[in-house]
Amino acid sequence: MSRYPAWICSPCGRKHGKKLPLLASYHIGDCGWCGMEHVSVTEPRDFGYPDPPNKRRGRGPGKKPAMAHVTIRLPRHVVDRYPSLKEMRDDWVRYVEELISGTEV
Numbered sequence: 001m002s003r004y005p006a007w008i009c010s011p012c013g014r015k016h017g018k019k020l021p022l023l024a025s026y027h028i029g030d031c032g033w034c035g036m037e038h039v040s041v042t043e044p045r046d047f048g049y050p051d052p053p054n055k056r057r058g059r060g061p062g063k064k065p066a067m068a069h070v071t072i073r074l075p076r077h078v079v080d081r082y083p084s085l086k087e088m089r090d091d092w093v094r095y096v097e098e099l100i101s102g103t104e105v
Ligand SMILES: [Zn+2]
Pocket: 008, 009, 010, 011, 012, 013, 031, 032, 033, 034, 035, 036
């Protein structure tokens, strides 16, 4: 089983690549080197198969961004509306996720 990533973005290709591509066909995808998502990527072959990112310290492929901890303090009358802590948490996680996705538009 090979862990060699399928796609690489142009900045990583220039940084890690063994050659520059004469011709590269880019599409939107996730870079296996820096982990950037929805960027312009191409085949590692176009850069002469750079060393796989596993050997590099720190940011490997598919590494998820760190989760932020958010503390929300709710007034008692809001808390009392929820039958359980779990339902309250689920509701507010949904709310925060909607806020986050709203900023991307
Ligand atoms: Zn990259």
